[in-house]
Amino acid sequence: MYVKHNGAGILIISLYVDDLLVNGNHTSLMEKFKLEMMEVFEMTDLGLMTLFLGMEIKQSEHEVFICQKKYAKEILKKFKLDECKEIRAPMNQKEKLNKDDGTAKIDQAYFRSMIGCLMYLSTTRPNILNVVSILSRFIHYASEMHLKASKRVIRYVKGTCDFGIKFTRSKEFELVGFSNSDWGGSIDDMRSTLGYCFTFGSGFFCWC
Structure with missing residues (x-):
């Protein structure tokens, strides 16, 4: 992942092999990046993301569902x-x-x-x-x-x-974390299992 700050603007680029996700808070910043990339590489703009690495993404004005x-x-x-x-x-x-x-x-x-x-x-x-x-x-x-x-x-x-x-x-974007653990839950070696999850805003983005 690559992040670029330009004044109040932010551009976030996620790359996996030959797939690029372009995100940011200014449309002009994203469009400029895409045009510059297309001048150097052979690329296709697929528009609003609907599918990525087997994940289906549904976006609307008020929510994103994955x-x-x-x-x-x-x-x-x-x-x-x-x-x-x-x-x-x-x-x-x-x-x-x-x-x-x-x-x-x-x-x-x-x-x-x-x-x-x-x-x-x-x-x-x-x-x-x-x-x-x-x-x-x-x-x-x-x-x-x-x-x-x-x-x-x-x-x-x-x-x-x-x-x-x-x-x-x-x-409101507040980072909230939760964690818990059992106590010697494994029958084989009596090791405990830890679990945690984090939310930022309205949904979970990290868990284990």
């Missing part, structure tokens, strides 16, 4: 769970996962692929990050129990494909 509905449906299809029964919660709170749960081992590559997909989905879905983070501990020794728990997350995703993050127009 989700991964299409990607969520691709996950369902990839793991042949598009016809599965939806579930209301991504995790069974009474179930404690551990390395040696007594169930049979599964295809580790398949499990890693599933967790990787869910990790990327959590880019706009902080509500699944905790359980996906827990499941990622078992990518080297995944069992039937771990697979069942990960499929539960996907079943939850099926019923919430259109969930995402909404940022509404706000005059």
